[in-house]
Amino acid sequence: MSNLIEMGKRAKKAAVTVAGLSTPEKNKVLIHAAQVLEEAVEEIILANNADVKAALDAGIKGAFIDRLTLTKERVLSMAEGLRDVASLPDPVGEVLFMKTLDNGLTIGQKRVPMGVIGIIFEARPNVTADAFGLCLKAGSAVILRGGKEAIRSNTAIVKVFRSSLEKDGLPANIVQMVEDTSRETATEMMRLNGYLDVLIPRGGAGLIQSVVQNSTVPVIETGIGNCHIYVDESADLEKAAKIVINAKTQRPGVCNACESLLVHKKVAEKFLPEIGRLLKEKQVEIRGDEETRNVVSDAVSATEEDWATEYNDYILAIRVVESLDEAMEHIRRYSTGHSEAIVTESYTNAQRFLNEVDAAAVYVNASTRFTDGSQFGFGAEIGISTQKLHARGPMGLKELTTTKYIIYGNGQIRE
Secondary structure, eight states: OOHHHHHHHHHHHHHHHHHTOOHHHHHHHHHHHHHHHHHTHHHHHHHHHHHHHHHHHTTOOTHHHHHHOOOHHHHHHHHHHHHHHHHSOOOTTOEEEEEEOTTSOEEEEEEEEOSEEEEEEOSOTHHHHHHHHHHHHTTOEEEEEOOGGGHHHHHHHHHHHHHHHHHTTSOGGGEEEOOOOSHHHHHHHHTOBTTBSEEEEESOHHHHHHHHHHOOSOBOOBOOOOEEEEEOTTOOHHHHHHHHHHHHHSSTTSTTSEEEEEEEHHHHHHHHHHHHHHHHHTTOEEEEOHHHHHHSTTOEEOOHHHHTOOOOSSEEEEEEESSHHHHHHHHHHHOOSSEEEEEOSOHHHHHHHHHHOOSSEEEESSOGGGOSTTTTTSSSOSOEEOSSSSOOEEOOTGGGEEEEEEEEOSSOOOO
């Protein structure tokens, strides 16, 4: 019998225990876990240093290394994230409605735990803490399968949480880490029906598509982020420049970073030289259409592939458009449905953009970098869902629960 099936059995058993915890009990567990995580910061960073060194020795660089790296500040932030989750309202047990039918039956619907949640993710050790905290507060057990590049970091973090759970008199198997990072274990996890109630992939396009196409376990698709900013003809260009620079360079290796910039032709000659200068200061490579290259001398030619690419790097594709309609048509063609933004002083154009652009998050005059569970006030998040069933956008606690109907009768039978 495979190790994953054994893990599934242990998780299902632990799920019964965690589902029965009261809100104060879950909050106490999370606050204790945060404290233990802070106490283990040196141990975690040592493990992470080994992961980073191995990645660098393998020739990996750039934004990937940033996502992989844990500093003391980032570990403490992970601990604070657990406390944030503890402070959030508990969705489990929330009654969504209750009504009495003509036959005397009282029928209602309430939120309940998923059961066992599986998460396959790449080199983001912070996901380990977010997943543990959110799944526990949502009343579920979790099986984690991270990428090989972060295996030492992930194992160290899960070890801390399992120890903390045991000290609280709870099953350590509320959280488990798959330490075999081979493709075979990923595939087997996608077929773990009967043990996993839902599977959530978090990572690049290749990982997400592999899970969506191959999983027989129900999947919540977290999408890649080919995010656009459109600078309208009525835009405040100083405001636009700040938004673009933030969205592209504040942290380029994340899914809500801007990857494509669309600029109305009426402001292109004024806006592009300045944004080109600011992007150059941040060492961003510009890949532009012909009109962009005519204004920004060091821009290289953009290809069809560039318009559809999530770079996760210091690269930005820029195109000059004739109108709002052309901008929205470009977004419809190339967007991954994650986050899209317009910079405009026109109420009419803002409302059209909000109404007609199809994405999980649509912004007016703000950076796409805000598409994040903590920024939206959800505490931590498990990912950004770009699908339209069950959950869409930042996935917080409510999105990690399901519902069931509860019916009170007094001897009714169906005629």
